Amino acid sequence: MGVGLLGASVALAMREKGICEKIAGYGRTEKNLKRAKETGIVDLYFMEPAAAVGGSDLVVLCTPAGLFTEVTGSMKSGLTKGSIVTDVGSVKGSLVSELETLMPDGVHFIGSHPIAGGDKSGIDEARKDLFSGARCVVTPTPKSDGDALKAICALWRSVGGRVEVMDPFLHDEIFALVSHLPHLVAYALVNTVCSIDPERIGYSGGGFRDTTRIAMSSPELWRDISMFNRDNLLKVLEIFRDNLGRIERCVKENDREGLEKEYARAQQLRLGMKQ
Amino acid sequence: MGVGLLGASVALAMREKGICEKIAGYGRTEKNLKRAKETGIVDLYFMEPAAAVGGSDLVVLCTPAGLFTEVTGSMKSGLTKGSIVTDVGSVKGSLVSELETLMPDGVHFIGSHPIAGGDKSGIDEARKDLFSGARCVVTPTPKSDGDALKAICALWRSVGGRVEVMDPFLHDEIFALVSHLPHLVAYALVNTVCSIDPERIGYSGGGFRDTTRIAMSSPELWRDISMFNRDNLLKVLEIFRDNLGRIERCVKENDREGLEKEYARAQQLRLGMKQ
Numbered sequence: 393m394g395v396g397l398l399g400a401s402v403a404l405a406m407r408e409k410g411i412c413e414k415i416a417g418y419g420r421t422e423k424n425l426k427r428a429k430e431t432g433i434v435d436l437y438f439m440e441p442a443a444a445v446g447g448s449d450l451v452v453l454c455t456p457a458g459l460f461t462e463v464t465g466s467m468k469s470g471l472t473k474g475s476i477v478t479d480v481g482s483v484k485g486s487l488v489s490e491l492e493t494l495m496p497d498g499v500h501f502i503g504s505h506p507i508a509g510g511d512k513s514g515i516d517e518a519r520k521d522l523f524s525g526a527r528c529v530v531t532p533t534p535k536s537d538g539d540a541l542k543a544i545c546a547l548w549r550s551v552g553g554r555v556e557v558m559d560p561f562l563h564d565e566i567f568a569l570v571s572h573l574p575h576l577v578a579y580a581l582v583n584t585v586c587s588i589d590p591e592r593i594g595y596s597g598g599g600f601r602d603t604t605r606i607a608m609s610s611p612e613l614w615r616d617i618s619m620f621n622r623d624n625l626l627k628v629l630e631i632f633r634d635n636l637g638r639i640e641r642c643v644k645e646n647d648r649e650g651l652e653k654e655y656a657r658a659q660q661l662r663l664g665m666k667q
Numbered sequence: 668m669g670v671g672l673l674g675a676s677v678a679l680a681m682r683e684k685g686i687c688e689k690i691a692g693y694g695r696t697e698k699n700l701k702r703a704k705e706t707g708i709v710d711l712y713f714m715e716p717a718a719a720v721g722g723s724d725l726v727v728l729c730t731p732a733g734l735f736t737e738v739t740g741s742m743k744s745g746l747t748k749g750s751i752v753t754d755v756g757s758v759k760g761s762l763v764s765e766l767e768t769l770m771p772d773g774v775h776f777i778g779s780h781p782i783a784g785g786d787k788s789g790i791d792e793a794r795k796d797l798f799s800g801a802r803c804v805v806t807p808t809p810k811s812d813g814d815a816l817k818a819i820c821a822l823w824r825s826v827g828g829r830v831e832v833m834d835p836f837l838h839d840e841i842f843a844l845v846s847h848l849p850h851l852v853a854y855a856l857v858n859t860v861c862s863i864d865p866e867r868i869g870y871s872g873g874g875f876r877d878t879t880r881i882a883m884s885s886p887e888l889w890r891d892i893s894m895f896n897r898d899n900l901l902k903v904l905e906i907f908r909d910n911l912g913r914i915e916r917c918v919k920e921n922d923r924e925g926l927e928k929e930y931a932r933a934q935q936l937r938l939g940m941k942q
Binding site for chain 1: 782783785786801802841842844845846848849850851852853854855856857858859860861862863865867868870871872873874875876877878879880881882883884885886887889890893894897900901903904906907908909910911913914915918919921923926927928929930931932933934936937938939940
């Protein structure tokens with residue numbers, strides 16, 4: 393459901409591993425669906441959610457997260473007993489329970505978040521190895537069906553992912569910090585250049601380019617993610633503001649030692665990461 | 668003067684292009700200077716600034732910017748009439764006039780800022796092609812000697828740089844925005860993870876990695892840059908805070924349309940850049 397970067401990559405990866413027979417695509421834009429069919433990403437396509445899911449063993453929600461509820465409502469009547477529904481959204485929390493509740497009898501929902509894709513989007517960026525080595529967080533609830541959970545973990549493992557099972561609310565708390573906050577900050581950084589003089593972006597080097605790369609991400613997608621993870625995001629924003637404020641105070645008060653300490657603390661943690 | 672990433676790369680690049688006879692290195696750490704000599708980056712080295720510059724046609728200040736004045740004071744007695752002094756520092760402004768004033772009679776200072784190096788540092792990262800295709804900003808003052816200015820422009824061009832001549836104060840205003848601000852923000856982002864739980868950095872993906880790559884930069888170097896460009900930095904920090912605040916307000920007030928607009932504005936400008 394949704395044949396963009398993630399949806400098309402799931403299709404390509406599953407086909408590559410030989411773990412699917414037939415792939416049906418659903419989307420809002422026929423041009424994109426046609427392209428998906430021409431390039432062999434999907435075998436057939438539908439512009440009606442219920443028609444797309446008819447007879448499917450597995451349904452993967454790959455639209456922007458803001459549409460999950462709507463798409464699920466529309467596809468509900470087409471879902472086959474015994475089928476499993478998952479997603480690739482960057483927000484989990486209460487959305488998982490909500491989608492779980494929307495499933496008809498005998499259909500199980502298990503939330504997933506493969507950490508892949510980055511700032512890219514669109515079908516043309518899709519890759520069969522997108523999930524290879526990627527962390528795939530699977531977020532069951534106390535109500536989740538054990539077999540469906542196993543199947544979804546096996547799905548991500550089979551396309552090369554490193555599966556980690558996690559509470560959906562803890563997921564959102566963690567990703568507000570390590571993913572959603574950096575996006576907001578990157579958007580705000582580019583907008584700061586807009587506010588002052590867009591032409592000055594021409595003077596930026598590799599540092600600015602790296603720091604703002606994720607500001608190329610889809611505004612629609614990140615609007616949805618920001619709204620869904622509102623409370624966690626507002627919390628980490630406050631802590632970010634404190635940290636930036638501490639640095640700013642050192643600059644303002646000519647506290648060289650304090651400033652070097654702030655920078656060194658960040659450098660040390662960051663050097664511990666790969667790349 | 669200073670045989671780190673930039674200093675060693677200037678040496679390698681000039682040697683590669685055959686535009687120097689002999690290269691003398693000055694530094695504070697003998698181990699590093701020995702390594703520079705062993706690897707052929709310098710022909711000889713000194714731990715006394717005045718001894719290092721004796722008889723040189725060209726002197727390039729490559730220590731952290733915070734040491735430029737001190738090193739210049741110490742090397743002054745060794746400078747030969749007719750020699751030209753430049754630097755590779757990321758801050759210009761009043762520092763350029765200050766260094767200019769420190770030059771003895773017949774020695775000319777011309778400020779330079781090659782936009783190269785990124786988050787890397789240290790002699791082992793040095794590359795003879797570091798300046799190839801890099802923008803090199805040269806910042807003369809009304810007092811600058813015309814021939815010295817031409818020579819320094821020619822120097823950067825000869826090692827592959829794209830030279831741009833700019834007022835030193837405009838330089839600092841622009842780089843506060845496109846370089847210094849992103850560094851502060853990246854350091855603050857990593858420190859936000861420190862504040863909450865350093866372990867959570869393990870969940871970060873490519874977005875966090877890109878956004879915080881420059882937080883691996885040298886704390887000492889960036890302390891100096893931040894202090895030198897204090898006023899411009901405080902100004903752009905305020906504008907950044909406004910921009911982040913606008914995004915935050917949209918999240919807080921569930922203003923989906925406003926939020927998407929903020930993100931789209933940033934995306935559009937950022938997509939216009941290469942990479």
